[in-house]
Amino acid sequence: MKAKRIVLVLLALILLPIAVFFALQFYHYSKNESPYRTLLIPRLEIVVIEIDDLSSDEINMHEKLLIHNPLPFNFTADSLQYKLFIGDVEVIKSTYTKSLIIRKWNSTWIDLPVTINNDKLLATLNKADKQGKDSVMYRIQTTFHTHIPFKKKFDIDAEKLLPLFYIPTAQLKEVYHDSLSLKGVTLFLKVMIGNRNKFPFKVKDLKYKFSLADNEWVTGAELGEIDIKQQDSTELLLPLRISFSDIFKSIGPLIRKGGKVEYKFSMDLNLVSESNSIKNSKVTINDTGTLKELIKLAKDEKKKEKEKK
Known part of the structure; x- marks a missing residue:
């Protein structure tokens, strides 16, 4: 009889913590108003995708990720493996090697850096565009590796629908001069900003630079906001002040190469948008060519203007 009591006491001591554990879990579960609440398994509550930099090569x-831990103890994830799909195309597969502490009965933010090759992204966007879609599904698959005895691995997936967004393009169409003085000359760069997107947007704090015949960059800036038209090109006239000392450096290549002299143009701008995913994103646009190509473009533009008249 005494042995039976001892067994019952031992069972009670073993089962009581388990009962308390499930009671606490159910209490927190019932208090949580989220439709995605879970009783024992960590879940992904929020996915926020923010674009930092866009260029012609990569994004x-x-x-x-906001991960909620319904368990009554912290746990550490040694690493996190993740895949990103845009549409049905896998664009990145990577591992986050830093240890992550997921707080008990709480939510923890995890920030994952992602770099996407533009060729893959553009192919996906073009496919969605041909199908008549104005948005595309971003899906992330994550795997957490932990030391929890009853669960060594957590698989958590999430998806988010975002609007299609094509990177703007820039083309230098013409260069002409004004404000000639003994010290230098002011150049005006006629630049066309192309926007394939089905919506207009604004850019702000535009910074640009121009180089001729491998000389040092000459820089300029246009502060404030500029409206960019949807599915069209927007003309910008950008001034640059160049000293004669810079011009003299180009005389040698100009004489030797003539119209084959190369130029480089680069522009950095920030997007203004109500969408958090692209708001304040930095965009870098580049254009290169030769003086001969530039002169031809200018002549073609003037010819088109005459035909319109």
Whole structure:
């Protein structure tokens, strides 16, 4: 009889913490108003995708994940493996190697850096555009590796629908001069900003630079906001002040190469948008060519203007 009591006491001591554990879990579960609440398994509550930099080669972005831990103890994830799909195309597969502490009965933000090759992205966007879609599904698959005895690995997936966004393009159409003085000359760069998107947007704090015949960059800036038209080109006239000392450096190549002299043009701007995913994103646009090509473009533009008249 005494042995039976001892067994019952031991069972009670073993089962009581388990009962308390499930009671606490159910209490927190019932208090949580989220439709995606879970009783024992961590879940992904929010996915925020923010684009930092866009260029002709790649896009750098951050995926911010809000992970909720319903367990009554913290746990550490040694690493996190993740895949990003845009549409049905896998655009990145990577591992976050830093240890992550997921707080008990709380939510923890995880910031994942993502770099996407533009060729893959453009192919996906073009496919969605041909299908008549104005948005595309971003889907992330994550795997957490932990030391929890009963669960060594968590798989958490999420998806978010975002609007299609094509990177703007820039083309230098013409260069002409004004304000000639003994010290230098003011050049005006006629630049066309192309926007394939089905919506207009604004850009702000535009910074640009121009180089001729491998000389040092000459820089300029246009502060404030500029409206960019949807599915069209927007003309910008950008001034640059060049000293004669800079011009003299180009005389040698100009004489030797003539119209084959190369130029480089680069522009950095920030997007203004109500969408958090692209708001304040930095865009870098580049254009290169030769003086001969530039002169031809200018002549073609003037010819088109005459035909319109």
